[in-house]
Amino acid sequence: MTAPYAGGCLCGQVRWRATAEPANVRVCHCRNCQRAVGGPFFARAMFLANDVEREGETLSWPTSERVDRFACARCGTPIFAGPKDPPARLAVSLATLDDPGAIAPEMHIWVSEKLGWLCIDDGLPQHAEGPR
Template identity: 40%
Template sequence: MVEGGCLCGAVRYEAGGTPFHATFCHCRTCQMAAGAPLVAWVTFAAERFRWTKGSPTNFASSENVARGFCGSCGTTLTYDSSEHPDEIDIAAATLDNPAASPPGDHIWVRSRQPWMRCDDGLPEYQTRRE
């Protein structure tokens, strides 16, 4: 079981099971939603995820995606796609121990900002993982 939450502590969660698809996403939507050049995500089975304190505010960032964030401090928390209803992506930096789930690749690098250098040797995909 892993735990995490927002900066101010108003919203907390826990997730169980083995995480998968830990990635750096460079898509323009993630950039705009987080106000950052990329977002590190780690995916868990939706059935093993639950809010333990408070609840997020959600907004539809695209037709099939709801993004969860803390309504008090604005921390990006989750990415929930109706195309993958059995999964939930958690912003890796919001985990209590983010070092335990390091990203294994970069996705949507065609949208990477030209001033963002990534020389970590991880696989890169122009759009989604192939």
Template identity: 40%
Template sequence: MTAPHSGGCRCGAVRFEASAEPHHISYCHCGDCRRASGAPVSAFVGFLADQVAFNGKSLKSYRNGPVERTFCGICGSPIAYTDKRLDNQIYFMLGAMDMPAYFRPTVHAHVREQLPFLHMPDALPRELKTSVPRPGEQTPEEQRSDGTQS
């Protein structure tokens, strides 16, 4: 399958379409994503923001520091997040995609915060922190090489 990739909220009031392939697909186990999604783990599909178009007028947002999360103002479905530190990137909730089975995650992020009863027996890399480094942070490879990760 190739672009465009589309998705939206549960009630259909918010729709989006990406005109390119994603640059990142991952699971996130951090507490912030858990609270924002209401799920024990989240999965995200990352695109360049300038390759995404939105339709609908009910898109709402909530900002917490550099992170802004968007959701439908009618049905409350979580849609995406952006981070001011990640220029021109947007990460859609995997569940908001029309064809979520197409997007297979390639890494687990923030496994330090993974719930102890959640078992995901795959062979994907597991990062103690982020899988998408922010400016000024070490990359996952640098974290492993300096001994901060196993």
């Protein structure tokens, strides 16, 4: 499948639409992502911010010096992560896609912080930290 991509939160109050292909698609295993999404990893597609249209009320908070997170103000679904360093980008949770198979990850990052009980056997490249 190709752009546009669309998705939303559990209750449907927040909707998003990406009008271009993602810059990258990664599964992040860092502790910040684990805690922010309440799961073992954050599978996300990174888009240029201008390529993502958003509607609905979100709550935002910083989870590090570099990243702000956004969740639905009504149901709490974690949807976006916004890196603060240029260029302006927006990471969108792959789990929020209307068609969850529309975008597939291309690599795993921060596997040095992967939960011990999680087995990665999908054949994708794995990086101890971010890719160089």
